[in-house]
Amino acid sequence: MAKSITIKDIAREAGVSIALVSFVMNNRVGADGKQKYRVSPTTRDKILEVARQMHYQPSSAARMLRKGRTHVVGVILSDLSNLFYGVIAKELEMILYQHGYTPLFFSTEEDPERFGRVIQLASERDVEGFIVVPAAGSAKYVEQLQASETPFVVIDRYYPPHSVPSVLVDNEDAMRLAVRNLQERGARNIALVSYAMRISSMTDREKSFREQLGEQAPIYFLGFNSVEEDAEKAVDQILALHIDGVVTASNIPGVAIIKALMRRGIRIQQDILLTSFDFSNTYSLFNPPIPYIQQPLKQIAAESAAYLFKLIAMKEQGQDFHAVTDHIVLKARLV
């Protein structure tokens, strides 16, 4: 900053020592007691007054350097332009700020290379921890994180090879809700439309689907980068097989399937029943609205942040945070 004013300036101006200014700045306690360093109210007020007048802004760089803490956490999401992650981002932002942390957001677009790169970028910024949604196929980087000295929490997915701290929903249970919903509405011939991405959320849902409807129950996969075309193909099959109920395993496939069905003049919720995972405001256009599995996003954000704070605290106290790898499993609701 052109001529940002420092603690030194305000010390000179107030006619006191630098140290005293620092003390005061770190004891901006209300009118109560508990001042670790005692300073006479008069000088304290004067210092505060001078600081205000000069628009003093402590240099976070200096503070970080001295204290060895940045209070920054890296938040690596799949795609900020997806509502699902957008909501999580917003919630995390609030929670982290409430705890004095600043989030550094990154999106991977489900590209493992980018996942690796943003971890590197975040590390260069000295993040104290990570909350991440690992891109499909980025096992290598998750292991790298695990080997590092930076605590992290995985959300939305888990990482099979090794156990890592995770916060996610009970996808198998959620799928049971979805299938039951279709059955109760009269569907007899149910298909699942999933993402081709091999991430635990999808595979868990698929597994649960087959457990309920048999190993032969039809599952269609949409590629992350070819959702529309693949949806067309899937719908062709669905119609050919006289499917009367479809579960879509995420909102993007959900919307794609709806589009493909409508394009063919199929009446949704009449000719074919739908139930989806994750919200899209498209769902409420139909009559009755398309039911969907609602993940507790706020809770995911809150739990993952709390989890990370715990790990950071452990590390701070010299404990072995690597030993903690619990999974926090939350229940999803059908709406």
Add this chain to the structure above:
Amino acid sequence: MAKSITIKDIAREAGVSIALVSFVMNNRVGADGKQKYRVSPTTRDKILEVARQMHYQPSSAARMLRKGRTHVVGVILSDLSNLFYGVIAKELEMILYQHGYTPLFFSTEEDPERFGRVIQLASERDVEGFIVVPAAGSAKYVEQLQASETPFVVIDRYYPPHSVPSVLVDNEDAMRLAVRNLQERGARNIALVSYAMRISSMTDREKSFREQLGEQAPIYFLGFNSVEEDAEKAVDQILALHIDGVVTASNIPGVAIIKALMRRGIRIQQDILLTSFDFSNTYSLFNPPIPYIQQPLKQIAAESAAYLFKLIAMKEQGQDFHAVTDHIVLKARLV
């Protein structure tokens, strides 16, 4: 970090001075020449090798402190969970990283208080500049920014009282496109559904609407926090007035109006024609798809970043960046 290794460690290990290590680290040029500080290739390679082996990570805090630059910019958006801003966020993220900057994202949820608060938070992190979408009613804080020594660029909106650096679309022109589109499709009786928020994007659209269709042309306003209810009321009016074409001034009002119409059994694109601003994947469900005004989001991101870089560079060179307040106006397209 527990025992993060510093430049000193690698100096000791390599048997050279600290300064030399620093030089080498700042001259990681390829095998070409141009080394500002020349170092014998042997020692250079040895240093680089040791650094790699020890996983040396320079402390960004120390670097920031010493160089007086953070390479961080604050990006203040309305709401990360809105697709419009999500896309902008993603684009800005990429561009900023490509230029060696790190974005610090904040959402205001259109709350002026929060807008003020996040500016403060960002300042505490020593951001070098801002790219902001000022919340409705936050003139006070924009002026505060203007009085500060931190360059900033406003996007999506402009700020009437004073001129500030801005990047936005030609909303009046865009509205002409929208109205003409409805007219060409045969609409004779057109209404506008806008946001009650008093931000320039909305008022410009409203103004243009009335310029084309007369001062009596009906405009309905939806409150930011009462979109659904207000949409119901608006639709009641729209039906009572036998409106046959509706422009919605943003995607959220657009979706709300669609819902309200469908709830009443009105056939969209048949009983009533719609054209909207901004994208929603709801639009393509209809036949024909609902046309919409597409803002060049990538371009907005690119231009605003470039603009900010320019301002930062000016400041760096001691020029008066406050003197620059140009508006960059981009054209929107009808899709």
Add this chain to the structure above:
DNA sequence: CTGTTAGCGCGTTCAA
């Protein structure tokens, strides 16, 4: 009880 001195953290950079 109130206030000061001085060294530190880590990388950068100038003078030697």
Add this chain to the structure above:
DNA sequence: TTGAACGCGCTAACAG
């Protein structure tokens, strides 16, 4: 190629 000062704020140790 190196020594040493420096940027800014924190804090242990100490003095009045």
